[in-house]
Amino acid sequence: MSSVPRFWRNLGSRYNLEGTRCKECGEYFYPPRNVCVNCRRSGQIEPFKFKGTGEIVTYTLIHTAAEGFESQAPYTLAIIKLDEGPSLTSQVVGDPEKMHIGMRVKSIFRKLGEGGDRGMIYYGTKFTPADT
Amino acid sequence: MRDVAIIGVKNTKFGELWEESLRDIVVEAGIGAIEDAGASGKEIDALYVGNMSGGRFVDQEHIGALIADYSGLSKNLHIPATRVEAACASGGLALRQAIMSVASGYSDIVVAAGAEKMTDVGSEEASSALAAAADREWEGMAGATFPGLYAMIAKLHMHRYGTTSEQLAEVAVKNHKNGSFNPIAQYKNIITVDDVLNSIMVADPLHIFDCSPITDGASALVLAPADIAHKYTDTPIYIKATAQASDTIALHDRRDITTLDATVVAAKRAYSMAKLKPKDIDLVEVHDCFTIAEICAIEDLGFAEKGKGGIVTANGETAIGGRIPVNTSGGLKACGHPVGATGIKQAVEVVTQLRGDAGKRQVAGAKYGMTHNVGGSGATAVIHIFSRER
Ligand SMILES: [Zn+2]
Numbered sequence: 001m002s003s004v005p006r007f008w009r010n011l012g013s014r015y016n017l018e019g020t021r022c023k024e025c026g027e028y029f030y031p032p033r034n035v036c037v038n039c040r041r042s043g044q045i046e047p048f049k050f051k052g053t054g055e056i057v058t059y060t061l062i063h064t065a066a067e068g069f070e071s072q073a074p075y076t077l078a079i080i081k082l083d084e085g086p087s088l089t090s091q092v093v094g095d096p097e098k099m100h101i102g103m104r105v106k107s108i109f110r111k112l113g114e115g116g117d118r119g120m121i122y123y124g125t126k127f128t129p130a131d132t
Numbered sequence: 133m134r135d136v137a138i139i140g141v142k143n144t145k146f147g148e149l150w151e152e153s154l155r156d157i158v159v160e161a162g163i164g165a166i167e168d169a170g171a172s173g174k175e176i177d178a179l180y181v182g183n184m185s186g187g188r189f190v191d192q193e194h195i196g197a198l199i200a201d202y203s204g205l206s207k208n209l210h211i212p213a214t215r216v217e218a219a220c221a222s223g224g225l226a227l228r229q230a231i232m233s234v235a236s237g238y239s240d241i242v243v244a245a246g247a248e249k250m251t252d253v254g255s256e257e258a259s260s261a262l263a264a265a266a267d268r269e270w271e272g273m274a275g276a277t278f279p280g281l282y283a284m285i286a287k288l289h290m291h292r293y294g295t296t297s298e299q300l301a302e303v304a305v306k307n308h309k310n311g312s313f314n315p316i317a318q319y320k321n322i323i324t325v326d327d328v329l330n331s332i333m334v335a336d337p338l339h340i341f342d343c344s345p346i347t348d349g350a351s352a353l354v355l356a357p358a359d360i361a362h363k364y365t366d367t368p369i370y371i372k373a374t375a376q377a378s379d380t381i382a383l384h385d386r387r388d389i390t391t392l393d394a395t396v397v398a399a400k401r402a403y404s405m406a407k408l409k410p411k412d413i414d415l416v417e418v419h420d421c422f423t424i425a426e427i428c429a430i431e432d433l434g435f436a437e438k439g440k441g442g443i444v445t446a447n448g449e450t451a452i453g454g455r456i457p458v459n460t461s462g463g464l465k466a467c468g469h470p471v472g473a474t475g476i477k478q479a480v481e482v483v484t485q486l487r488g489d490a491g492k493r494q495v496a497g498a499k500y501g502m503t504h505n506v507g508g509s510g511a512t513a514v515i516h517i518f519s520r521e522r
Contacts, residue, residue, distance in 0.1 A: 057389060058291070060284050060336050060337075065277070066263060066275050066277045067263075069275045077280050078284070088270065088384050089271045091275050113273070
């Protein structure tokens with residue numbers, strides 16, 4: 001699934017929804033970016049911690065799991081638009097039957113996946129319906 | 133810049149080619165295309181080869197050098213060979229590099245090839261290699277698969293435009309029918325809408341029959357300056373446009389999940405370069421890695437209004453004999469999808485059609501054809517327009 005350094009490098013972002021924001025144009029970035037897509041070199045990037053609330057833009061119930069996610073199948077994968085603006089890809093925990101486009105969700109801390117040569121378990125952010 | 137023509141084409145058989153290696157199939161395609169052109173190895177100035185992931189699929193990098201060597205172009209001739217990679221758009225991009233090389237005057241006779249040998253590894257490892265075309269850190273590590281990303285496109289397309297699973301299935305049904313007329317196709321069996329809907333669910337709403345298969349195969353083209361093309365063939369096919377565009381690597385960062393902006397922009401550039409409109413195009417090979425991808429493609433290329441791709445398909449407008457035949461080769465779905473070869477195979481199909489050599493799948497009187505090759509979930513799009521007349 002992934003190498004150990006590749007995961008730990010972004011630990012703050014994965015654990016705490018830490019992204020970035022451009023002071024110049026005001027756009028928020030999650031996953032974090034170091035170059036603003038609007039201002040490029042004239043942008044001023046600073047860290048920003050997202051609230052962790054948003055809504056489902058679209059989703060799918062994955063039956064054939066990605067490598068390292070077999071024990072979680074079937075699982076709901078969604079694109080979630082955070083209230084601050086940017087969108088991200090995440091699993092949504094909860095009854096697959098109740099998922100719908102536009103559903104309000106909030107972030108939670110969960111096991112993400114496992115794998116690699118050393119059988120590592122990865123933790124990070126998933127989402128869950130906001131009203132539960 | 134000089135006008136460029138295609139003077140030779142060749143596809144290997146597409147499928148599970150257990151007995152052949154990557155080098156075997158790409159040499160077969162390359163030599164076949166050179167033979168078709170009536171050219172000799174000595175005349176070749178450069179070789180471009182599209183290959184997505186030799187490293188993952190056959191544990192081999194340095195594919196350009198390998199292919200040149202086993203095509204007999206290295207030890208005595210020392211012909212430059214370059215591998216081109218843009219995930220599933222590697223082939224289309226190799227063609228684009230070859231066109232620019234000839235158009236610029238740096239080279240005259242150039243081979244553009246594409247190849248992938250995907251069945252040497254198990255299907256799980258192949259899927260993981262393909263997932264590397266997405267954003268590994270911010271999609272893959274959340275549990276995304278390729279079918280999963282396209283399933284999310286499909287889900288929103290259905291929600292917003294009323295597209296149905298039956299309409300998605302119609303794409304697969306049509307492409308299998310077209311594939312049944314293509315001697316090199318991996319799948320030549322006719323399937324029904326029910327077959328698709330009853331096949332196992334991979335990522336809701338996409339069934340296994342909504343997905344293109346894992347395939348071995350290679351394809352090659354020989355290019356020449358248009359001014360000398362008639363020395364080699366009576367039926368040169370001319371390049372009217374080559375265009376490419378990029379978008380965000382991750383699906384979640386796109387302006388609109390149901391539109392591939394890279395396709396929209398590359399198409400705009402291609403139509404402008406060719407001075408043509410969608411209604412002028414007689415057939416198109418689009419990147420149907422999943423059934424929903426063909427529906428988005430015909431919309432984004434201007435052959436159907438946004439949201440109407442499913443209806444247009446179900447009405448038969450994209451069938452051979454319809455308003456705009458799509459994927460006469462069988463597409464990625466039925467002809468097969470050896471990722472690095474696909475963009476070249478699409479061009480081989482269009483050239484074959486414009487030459488009038490497509491047999492039972494021939495589009496009568498075809499004058500202009502288009503190819504549309506996509507990398508990942510839409511981060512790269514490469515579009516070419518071909519013409520029977522210069
Ligand atoms: Zn900015």
